[in-house]
Amino acid sequence: MNNYDETKKNLQDKIPRNFENIAMHEFGKYDINSNGYIEGNELFSLLKDMAVFFGFDPNEVETNESLRKSLLSEIDVNNDKKVTYKEFKVYYLIKYSKEHFIE
Ligand SMILES: [Ca+2]
Numbered sequence: 001m002n003n004y005d006e007t008k009k010n011l012q013d014k015i016p017r018n019f020e021n022i023a024m025h026e027f028g029k030y031d032i033n034s035n036g037y038i039e040g041n042e043l044f045s046l047l048k049d050m051a052v053f054f055g056f057d058p059n060e061v062e063t064n065e066s067l068r069k070s071l072l073s074e075i076d077v078n079n080d081k082k083v084t085y086k087e088f089k090v091y092y093l094i095k096y097s098k099e100h101f102i103e
């Protein structure tokens, strides 16, 4: 087994089995009206949290449209200005990994 496989396996071992539940729960916090999309005003709290994650000032999200756009483009893969659970999960997995087991 090469190093890459090793690393991948270590990572998989560390992701909790209930990760899906955790991610869904997090998604639900942003999807206030539970319609399956984080969109419109719901995006602000997500983008603010993302700003913190990427090292920006969250207050800038309100005022800085280009920051908003660049953060959204990180997560909104199909560029429809809505964030689905599937799109959210990719970001959240990275965030979770970084917070829990990557320096
Ligand atoms: Ca929604």
Ligand SMILES: [Ca+2]
Residues within 6 Å of the ligand: 076, 077, 078, 079, 080, 081, 082, 083, 084, 087
């Ligand atoms: Ca989308």
